[in-house]
Amino acid sequence: MPRNRQDVDRDAKVAEIRRTAVSILRDGGPSALSHSAVAKRLGLARTAIYWYFPTKDDLFVAALADVYAQDLSTPPEDDHVMTRLRWAVESLTALQPLTHAMHERAKHSPAAADLEAGFQEAMTSRLRALLAPHVEPDRLDLVTATIVVFVEGLLVQARSAQERQDLLRFLVAELVGEPVDPV
Known part of the structure; x- marks a missing residue:
């Protein structure tokens, strides 16, 4: 059964999800990035990802903003x-x-x-x-x-x-x- 990570604070969860989303985006491109892919890599329930990033575009935009910040700053x-x-x-x-x-x-x-x-x-x-x-x-x-x-x-x-x-x-x-x- 996937973990729900209730013991981790919200900012830490968001940061962990974003780092994982960036990794998936870099490895496989936009088509590889999904709530399911992030949840699977983190060992979380897919719904846990939706809690913080309600749409695939929200997840994509957060990850891409981080990529831009890392690569262009x-x-x-x-x-x-x-x-x-x-x-x-x-x-x-x-x-x-x-x-x-x-x-x-x-x-x-x-x-x-x-x-x-x-x-x-x-x-x-x-x-x-x-x-x-x-x-x-x-x-x-x-x-x-x-x-x-x-x-x-x-x-x-x-x-x-x-x-x-x-x-x-x-x-x-x-x-x-x-x-x-x-x-």
């Missing part, structure tokens, strides 16, 4: 535009299947739509801050938006890391108008 300390952008593009490339799943779910899930909007806002804000010292203030919003659109398109195309870097380097050099890569 510590950019390189190097302040060069290209170093940071290369890191971001390669990190986002690795996460693309999960990001695509979030985008698809956002069409029907308010939780996924909120995560997608928050993710977009955070990434745009970080990019804007990175570019601000290099771009005239009256061009900053347009340059930021252009790079965001470019990177989104770049992420859905099958390109090598070198091709992604070359295209990104060209775009940033054209938009920023100065050498941007510490070769």
Whole structure:
């Protein structure tokens, strides 16, 4: 008989469920993540997972938010535009299947739509801050938006890391108008 873990406090249970959901999401992708999979791995009743995450989208969004926080929260300390952008593009490339799943779910899930909007806002804000010292203030919003659109398109195309870097380097050099890569 599965355990119900009444002896563990709520925050600890939620953290344990989220860690397990992240592990399942990383190992098998969005299709592998379910209340049943998490419950089985933790030795809990499936209904125990529903208590904390009422829908599959709630579980997916919580796990994906944790993946994003783990994988995108510590950019390189190097302040060069290209170093940071290369890191971001390669990190986002690795996460693309999960990001695509979030985008698809956002069409029907308010939780996924909120995560997608928050993710977009955070990434745009970080990019804007990175570019601000290099771009005239009256061009900053347009340059930021252009790079965001470019990177989104770049992420859905099958390109090598070198091709992604070359295209990104060209775009940033054209938009920023100065050498941007510490070769």
